[in-house]
Amino acid sequence: xxxxxxxxxxxxxxxxxxxxxxxxxPGIATVADxxxxxxxxxxxxxxxxxxxxxxxxxxxxxxxRPNAAIKNAxxxxxFPPMTGG
Amino acid sequence: MTSTVRLxxxxxxxxxxxxxxxxxxxxxxxLVTFTGICRGTEDGEPIASLTLEHYPxxxxxxxxxxxxxxxERWPLLGVTVxxxxxxxxxxxxxxxxxxxxSHREAAFAAAEFLMDxxxxxxxxxxxxxxxxxQTWVDAKAADDxxxxxxxAPRHERETAE
Numbered sequence: 535x536x537x538x539x540x541x542x543x544x545x546x547x548x549x550x551x552x553x554x555x556x557x558x559x560p561g562i563a564t565v566a567d568x569x570x571x572x573x574x575x576x577x578x579x580x581x582x583x584x585x586x587x588x589x590x591x592x593x594x595x596x597x598x599r600p601n602a603a604i605k606n607a608x609x610x611x612x613f614p615p616m617t618g619g
Numbered sequence: 620m621t622s623t624v625r626l627x628x629x630x631x632x633x634x635x636x637x638x639x640x641x642x643x644x645x646x647x648x649x650l651v652t653f654t655g656i657c658r659g660t661e662d663g664e665p666i667a668s669l670t671l672e673h674y675p676x677x678x679x680x681x682x683x684x685x686x687x688x689x690x691e692r693w694p695l696l697g698v699t700v701x702x703x704x705x706x707x708x709x710x711x712x713x714x715x716x717x718x719x720x721s722h723r724e725a726a727f728a729a730a731e732f733l734m735d736x737x738x739x740x741x742x743x744x745x746x747x748x749x750x751x752x753q754t755w756v757d758a759k760a761a762d763d764x765x766x767x768x769x770x771a772p773r774h775e776r777e778t779a780e
Contacts, residue, residue: 543672543744544755595677597740611674611742615758618671618678618702618743619655619714619734 535560537604539572541582542613545589548582558604565591566600568610582612590615620690621697624682626673628705633715640697640719647696649723651730653716659709661756667748671704671713674742678702685736689718692732693725700733702743732769739766 540553562568566586573583583589591598592611604610621640637652657669686698697719707713716733720726737743745756 540674542674542742543746592674592677592742595674595680597681611677613674613742614744614755616739616742617745617756617758618673618741619738619762 537607538609540609540611542611544614545582545612549578563603563605564600565593565598565602565604565610568604569600569612588614620695621699622686622690623699623701624679624686625701626675626678627701627703630703630712631701631715633712633717636699636701636715637717640699640717644696646721647719648721649719649726651716651718651723651726653714653730653734654712655714655734657707657709657711657713661747661749664749666709667750668709669707669713670746670748670753671702671707672744672746673702673704677742681741682737685733685740689729689732693718693720693729695720695725695729698729698733700737702737702741704743735762735766735769738762 535558536555537558538553538555541549541551546552558568562571569583569586569589572579589612591600593602593604593607594609633652633654637650641647641650659665682700682702686700689695689698695718699715699717701715703713714737716730718726718729739762746753747756
């Protein structure tokens with residue numbers, strides 16, 4: 535499955551790119567699975583996802599919890615807690 | 620009902636935006652205007668600027684979703700939400716929320732509700748520039764608590780329905 539991933543704020547800085555399209559291996563069913571798999575892709579990813587519990591995710595531009603399924607998703611974003619307003 | 624959501628790099632004119640909601644009508648009895656402004660210090664240290672990053676597309680849809688929720692919860696006659704992104708200097712405006720209603724309770728409550736949600740759910744991230752360099756602003760527990768207080772009444776209402 536091919537997925538567009540987007541990163542914001544310090545997640546983006548640690549990974550070193552704002553977005554990428556990657557091939558997700560079979561068996562990655564949830565957002566939490568995806569974070570664990572991404573963390574294994576290299577030092578920069580390991581650094582970005584070190585405290586996975588503070589990272590928020592959105593599937594197709596909607597906030598989701600880590601147990602959300604990623605089946606049929608087109609775009610998944612990872613970012614720190616929001617500080618707008 | 621007039622509702623406007625806009626994200627922009629440029630500054631805005633809060634008075635003109637507020638006037639736009641009331642122009643030509645006489646049913647509005649209360650207009651609340653909230654402007655969030657960039658402070659010149661953070662934790663007692665002077666700052667050079669604030670840079671706001673956002674998630675284009677999702678930021679607009681999240682704000683629009685909350686404006687729709689505010690309209691469901693309160694009898695509003697107009698809502699405007701403007702949020703800036705990019706580099707903002709101390710003293711400049713960051714965000715504007717204008718709510719109009721027949722009476723003040725709805726206008727005050729809806730403006731607070733929208734601001735609390737903008738702080739915690741709208742995909743924006745602030746980076747502060749000080750003499751030592753750039754750092755990302757940490758989310759505040761107080762903001763989460765402020766947003767959380769709107770959840771209970773909604774839950775009760777849903778259960779009651």
